[in-house]
Amino acid sequence: MHQYMLGKVIYKTIILIVFSLIFFLVIDRNLVSAQTLTSPTYQLIDPSINSGGNALQSTASFKLFETIGDVDAANFTSATYSLGGGLNNNIVMTAPQITAAQPGGADPGTVCGGVGNIGDPAYGCYDKLKVTLASDGNPTDALYAIEVTEASDTNWTNKKYINFSTQVRDASLSTNTFATLATINALTYTVGSLNANTSYKFRSFAIQIANSAVFPSGGTYFDQSPYSATSTVSTKLPGIGLDIDIAANSTTPTSAPYTVSLGALSSSAVTTSPSAQGIYVKISTNANSGLTLSVNDSSNGLVEGAKIIGSADSSFNNTADLSTSIVGFGKVLRTGGNITNQGVGPAGITQTISSNYNNFGTDTVGKLATGIVTLASTNKPNTLIVSGYDLKARIASTTPSGSYTDTITYTLAGSF
């Protein structure tokens, strides 16, 4: 009897133990499956799948997704992604997607002007670049920082942080080195004061709250996303371009040598260079402050030996109205007034023609002298600005006969 009772107790105990084990197997969140789940690129080692509350729990600022696996401080990581369990990993921002490029994208000349065509060495920005971010699911108020270093800096040893207020590189983090995606992407260019013709690489990370009191030195924010993939782009070379055409219009290209033939001059009327021989001066640059076009003359006028038809008149004044029988020679704008927003470049570019030559539609000419004189200037970079000029001359009955010549020289300097 005693043995029967003992056996019965043992049996019940075993049943109870077995039942308990089964019970906890079913409801125990911490139970670990022995089977590893794999995909071509990821692997879940000993995953556990449990109910984990609602599929998605969220507040205005946080999201809590259903957990997969143990609540554990360990993460599954790759270079750009990590998979971790637990509350900490559920409030970490997603690494943004990043694209670095010349400002202006497919046509950087829209921001920085330049010489030549898209892709040419001096077409685009030589000291600034643009970075565009995509949030990849982060809240709209997530903040992003962008690190930058030269592409040759393999380990990001000399990395710096873009200050979105000043658009230069800062040595350390601050409130100005964080901004929303909308703010960053709205900048015409993201960072300036870069070195010309240099390859830079960028990476970004996101956080939810920038703790303005503490900027971790070498550490990370608790909600900091992994780094984005690196994006690399180069600044351009500085450049200036000058082209002259002798033509009827600004769109007809011609080649050197350039000659304007005034023909036989008259004492009874002003002689203007032929309509097919306008002097079209085409200038371009990516210099931040534009350029200056200057002109000088070989002889202060039309000459043959010791004989001279002075410019702008026989007294070498800055301007002369040849319609009033004044004997002289000079240059006047053919294409009308100051030219604004010509070519491609930043908004607000202006070309200022020297007042000596800006008497479009009149016979008042500007002086051509052996000393260099500013003909025109711009205040911003551009891809092309064109101005056209005519030459005019008038003689007197006593002007000595002869074959007169002159050489006009144009020079261009960029304000980098």
Next chain:
Amino acid sequence: MNLKKLLSIGLCIFVIVSILPISFVRAAGVPVTLGTASMAISTAYNSTVSFVPGTALTTGATVTLYYPSAYTDTSLVLGDVTLTKTGDANFTSAVTVVSTGSDTVTFTITASAPTNTSNAFIITFANSHLLTSGTGANYTFAVTTDNLAGGGDYGAALQYVGNTNQVKVTAIVKPILTFAIRNTADNAEQATVSGLKTCALGVLTTTTVSTCDYRLKVGTNSVSGYTISYISDTNLTNGTYNMTNAAAGSNGSSPASAGTEQYGVLLTAGSNTVGSVSRGTDFLTTTTNIYQITKTSGPNTMISSNGPNAPSGTDTTNTTLVQHRATIDSATRTGNYNHTVSYTVSATF
């Protein structure tokens, strides 16, 4: 102030400085100058590219020159390009690397201290191993520096090859020489008879002095001026009898009174727009005496100028007045007297 306070202040300062964001030395734009800005095509460039830096450089920093890819650099080697910085004692030397594949010359500098921003870097090409392009155009030289701390300079300059920045202008001023025989007031052409300009002395008497006038009007832009010469077909004659001529030469003849036979001209030379006029040797000295005008050999210079002349529409100043003058005596034969004076005008251009 005790040590504890000092330490506290120092720590505060340290903390404040530590949390201040530190920005880079910014990159700077600099003007770049070419020693020879205008070159012919396919010509060796043995000159300089220079700039005054805006950024100090230390040892290991680089200066890079980008020359035009269209230039010929097949022979360009290390010893053909040098970097100097005259006047900057901190600049020691530079190691040069020529890369013809990328059309660059890179200088890595050695400096005893940061170089200054007042003396220019001068890059000098020598040995005729960099040649301009065979195609005329305006080419860019660009310069960058890297101070190894994220900063540096940049600039560019144009080299004008093959006169592609020049426009030659030509113009013609035609030679001008005009001549007209005008009336005395220069308000009309001299009267003509049968197409010939005429100067009618009228009926000569022993009691009157007969005259007739006209102007010689010359326009020219010859810097050497003009010359009026004459030649006559005959004396003033009725066919068989010649009137007595006034003398030719320096003083001519005093004007004869009525009743004394004499024929000649009174010449008023006039002025010139530029320079002056002078009388020919046959009419030389006085403006009041009478001179012969009937020489049949010649031409005989009457007036010449030494500069251009542009008489106006009505001009009694820059024109020459010729007055024919005749007096007779009781022995002067009757008849119709005439002769033809032919003028020629010449100028040297």
